Amino acid sequence: MLRWLPEDVSTYGHEIDSLFYLIYYITAATFILVTVLMVVFLVMYRERPGRRAIYSHGNTTLEIIWTIIPAAILIVLSFMSVNTWAKLKSEVPPSDFAIQVTAKQFNWDVFYPGPDGKLGTQDDIRFDNDVHVPVNKVVHIHLTASDVIHSFFIPNLRFKQDAVPGRTVTGWFEATKPGRYELPCAELCGFGHSGMKGWLHVHNAEDYAKWAAENLASKQQ
Amino acid sequence: MSQTVAAGATHAVHGHHEELGFWRTYIFSMDHKMIGRQFLFLGLFMLIIGGLLAMMVRWQLAWPETPVPGLSAIPEPYMYEGIIPPQTYNALFTMHATIMIFFVVMPIMVGCYGNFLIPLMIGTRDMAFPLLNMLSFWVGAVAGVIMLSSFFVVGGPAAAGWTGYATLSAKAAYTGVGMGQNLWIISLLVLGISSLMGSINYITTIVNMRAPGMTYFRMPLTVWSLFVTAILLLLALPVLTAALAMLLFDRTLGTSFFLPEGGGQPLLWQHMFWFFGHPEVYILVLPAMGVTSDLLSTFSRKPIFGYHAMAFSMIAIAFLSWIVWGHHMFISGMNPLLGTAFMMTTMVIAVPSAIKVFNWLGTLWGGNIRLTSPMLFALGFVSNFLIGGLSGIFMASTPVDIFIHDTYYIVAHFHYVVAGIIFALFAAVYYWFPKMFGRMMSEPLGKIHFALTYLFFNLTFFPMHFLGVGGHMRRIYNPTQYEFLQPLQDWNVFITISALLLGLSQVPFLINFIWSLFGGKKAERNPWQANTLEWSAPTPPPHGNFEVQPTVYRGPYEYSSPEVKEDWLPQDKPLAKGAAVRGH
Numbered sequence: 001m002l003r004w005l006p007e008d009v010s011t012y013g014h015e016i017d018s019l020f021y022l023i024y025y026i027t028a029a030t031f032i033l034v035t036v037l038m039v040v041f042l043v044m045y046r047e048r049p050g051r052r053a054i055y056s057h058g059n060t061t062l063e064i065i066w067t068i069i070p071a072a073i074l075i076v077l078s079f080m081s082v083n084t085w086a087k088l089k090s091e092v093p094p095s096d097f098a099i100q101v102t103a104k105q106f107n108w109d110v111f112y113p114g115p116d117g118k119l120g121t122q123d124d125i126r127f128d129n130d131v132h133v134p135v136n137k138v139v140h141i142h143l144t145a146s147d148v149i150h151s152f153f154i155p156n157l158r159f160k161q162d163a164v165p166g167r168t169v170t171g172w173f174e175a176t177k178p179g180r181y182e183l184p185c186a187e188l189c190g191f192g193h194s195g196m197k198g199w200l201h202v203h204n205a206e207d208y209a210k211w212a213a214e215n216l217a218s219k220q221q
Numbered sequence: 222m223s224q225t226v227a228a229g230a231t232h233a234v235h236g237h238h239e240e241l242g243f244w245r246t247y248i249f250s251m252d253h254k255m256i257g258r259q260f261l262f263l264g265l266f267m268l269i270i271g272g273l274l275a276m277m278v279r280w281q282l283a284w285p286e287t288p289v290p291g292l293s294a295i296p297e298p299y300m301y302e303g304i305i306p307p308q309t310y311n312a313l314f315t316m317h318a319t320i321m322i323f324f325v326v327m328p329i330m331v332g333c334y335g336n337f338l339i340p341l342m343i344g345t346r347d348m349a350f351p352l353l354n355m356l357s358f359w360v361g362a363v364a365g366v367i368m369l370s371s372f373f374v375v376g377g378p379a380a381a382g383w384t385g386y387a388t389l390s391a392k393a394a395y396t397g398v399g400m401g402q403n404l405w406i407i408s409l410l411v412l413g414i415s416s417l418m419g420s421i422n423y424i425t426t427i428v429n430m431r432a433p434g435m436t437y438f439r440m441p442l443t444v445w446s447l448f449v450t451a452i453l454l455l456l457a458l459p460v461l462t463a464a465l466a467m468l469l470f471d472r473t474l475g476t477s478f479f480l481p482e483g484g485g486q487p488l489l490w491q492h493m494f495w496f497f498g499h500p501e502v503y504i505l506v507l508p509a510m511g512v513t514s515d516l517l518s519t520f521s522r523k524p525i526f527g528y529h530a531m532a533f534s535m536i537a538i539a540f541l542s543w544i545v546w547g548h549h550m551f552i553s554g555m556n557p558l559l560g561t562a563f564m565m566t567t568m569v570i571a572v573p574s575a576i577k578v579f580n581w582l583g584t585l586w587g588g589n590i591r592l593t594s595p596m597l598f599a600l601g602f603v604s605n606f607l608i609g610g611l612s613g614i615f616m617a618s619t620p621v622d623i624f625i626h627d628t629y630y631i632v633a634h635f636h637y638v639v640a641g642i643i644f645a646l647f648a649a650v651y652y653w654f655p656k657m658f659g660r661m662m663s664e665p666l667g668k669i670h671f672a673l674t675y676l677f678f679n680l681t682f683f684p685m686h687f688l689g690v691g692g693h694m695r696r697i698y699n700p701t702q703y704e705f706l707q708p709l710q711d712w713n714v715f716i717t718i719s720a721l722l723l724g725l726s727q728v729p730f731l732i733n734f735i736w737s738l739f740g741g742k743k744a745e746r747n748p749w750q751a752n753t754l755e756w757s758a759p760t761p762p763p764h765g766n767f768e769v770q771p772t773v774y775r776g777p778y779e780y781s782s783p784e785v786k787e788d789w790l791p792q793d794k795p796l797a798k799g800a801a802v803r804g805h
Contacts, residue, residue, distance in 0.1 A: 001686060001687060001690060002690055004687050004688075004690040004691040004709070005690055005691070006691065006692050006705060015620065016620045016621060016623060016624055019618055019620055019621050020615065020621050020624070023614055023615050023618060023621065024615075026614075027611035027612070027614055027615075030611060031607060031608065031611055034578060034579075034582060034607055035604070035607070037582055038582060038585065038600070038603070038604070041582065041585040041586055041588070041590075042585065042590060042592070042600070045521070045585065045586070045587060045588045045589065045590050046590050046592065047522075047589050047590055047591045047592075048589070051589050052522075052589060052781050052788060053521060053522040053523040053587060053588045053589040053780060053781040053788065054523065054586075054587030054588070054781070055523070055524065055780075055781045055782055055783055056523070056524065056526070056587065057524045057525075057526070057527075057528065057778075058524075058526045058527035058528070058530070058580070058583065059526075059527075059583070062583065063527050063530050063576070063579075063580070066575070066576065066579040067572060067575075067576055070571065070572055070575040071569075071572050074568040074569070074571055074572065074614070075568070077568065077614070077618060078564060078565055078568045078618075081564060081618040081619055081620055081621070082561055082564070082619075084619075084620040085557065085560065085561060085564070085619040085620050086557075086561075088620060088623070089557035089560070090557050090558070105395070147388065147395060148386075148388045148389040148395050149386055149388065149389065149487055149553075151552070151627060153627070153692075153694070155624070155692035155705060156705075158623060158624050159623070160552050160623050160624065160626060160627070161552055161554070162552055162553045162554050164487055164488060164553065164554045165388055165481045165487055166481025166482075166485075166486065166487060167481075167488075167554060169554040182703060182704055182705045184694055184697075184703060185694075186626070186627040186628070186694045187386075187627060188311070188381070188382050188386070188389065188696040189389060190311075190389060190395055190396055190397075191306075191307040191308040191311060191380070191396070191397060192307065193307075193311070193696065193697065193698070194307060194310075194696075194697040194698035194699050194702060195698075195699065195702045197702070197703065
């Protein structure tokens, strides 16, 4: 089933994926165990004339066992998830590369700092739906929306963050492979929701410098 | 009159019943059984509508922007010669979910079976407040009419998703839906009144009107589940009502509860909606669990495994359901620390769910299992709930949820849980049909219905996990607009064909249901040889239910008890002195 996962091109994608795999193996094993037992019981204990069911109201030891085992597994999963979650959300690595994305029906407005080198000022340089970043560089994205809630989703980076009107949320990623990756909106945002998408272009350092010189530097002068 | 009757309890049963006319018997009835049947017919009617809406959604996803066969007559701008435009598509999935949740599962599992079963199973003659009960149905029916009427107003019905997220839902300009969204809000407000009346009635009846000897821990788990559900309804719905009222004010009076330009908070809607919405999931699933527990025990001819654990796990689920709502909001921009806390509580709520599944297995173990239609559907519920429960662990893990949130993985998960309830719903219909209508349903048709439904349900919903893993977003109109979804499109076609066949698989049920209503074999009093009190009443039970006030001597699951020769021992059957000490 997990072979359908899009190729992972971010520094933290493998951590999400390995949790995904771990939970997949645990749940698949549980599913098989319970289903096999159920089928076996249905065959073994199917109605036969003259037989009588076992008169039992339960077994406290068994019940304690099958309360404690899932509880223990879930606690371990929680702690493993907490670590990754903190890494993704709370321990944001510093970066000097930041862009702002303002979502609106039905476009991503992508802003790069203008001549003043700061985001959120009049001279910001705006692009429609195209995000250009260098590879192997921590990118900060300040996300907001101007009308309804959208969700900035880059499947290949395992990145998803809602863009909420009235507040700015900062997310981050570091791409590990140059390429062109699709950037759909993942939150229902109106009749144009489907097809609201952009592209993330991950360049190697050289190509990024070239792109920046052509598209940013010229406007920054 | 061989039964020992508790002194003073008979007068209620032998109360004088005057003959009621057509209107008072069938339309404005105050008899809990007729109200239960009314809820059943309302729910089944809405099930057909909700199902057809889903078929249209699936058509568009498999063969985007091609004409839906037979729908070319629907005028523009709702459809273009049979082609579904994006605006209509959004309305279709919004109304599909709204109808299925609020007008199918709730009316049938809570409205119908709550009404029909609670008085019969606890051994009383009716609900505590019959007039309130009648009003509960009719207010609910009015809510249904309001919801359906929104299909016929300018701009079409609501199109902001069943979750109605602000700000999309808070301004007509954002969706292009004006009146339709207002009617959606008003309908749910009205339905909330209906549910409140019902839940007050259920709680009062269960607390005060149990038959002599019917202690709390002798109640069937179906009654326990409805009791817990009623408490959840009573506490959760006011929050939804408040949120809906605020939304309506934002839309019509110019307030800004959820609109940031006036100082409001879009996330406030999500907090309020899910504070109601997560208990709501358990409002839907708990009765299904209760019914399944009863049926598994009855048809395994064996006491339920761990009765107390089953009752307490329902209470635990109900309690925990209040503190997990944030798991719907991990990527909403909510503080990540809150995400951690909600992940912990969500992992914890998986434990009582696991206990239930293991106890169901324990019930089957060592049984003498009768694979009747209701039993097959109950087993189908267990099997689907197992998948739905396990897939929930993925999204409980906050990092994994980053990827699968808002994808078809979620759609697969909640259909296994919520659409899986339909198996318990069918199990209940097949099981209690004889008591409700006095006739048996056809077993062969029931088994065909089960086999087809189980097969195509899984072929429809299981591959949605693959779509989700591939990153396929939910609620998109045309998946072929995305390059990365191209390899998955064949699955969309496969799912749609399965879904259409799942729809067709309901034909045997419709035939069986309607035919059995009029031509089914006459049902005897206790056709399944079950223990609970409803089977001690005549079939179908008259107004007032029991010929004599039943007295309860034991728990509901004394199957294959060594104390009697038969493999069942009804709750109200007196045994020779000193014998009736087993059970709860």
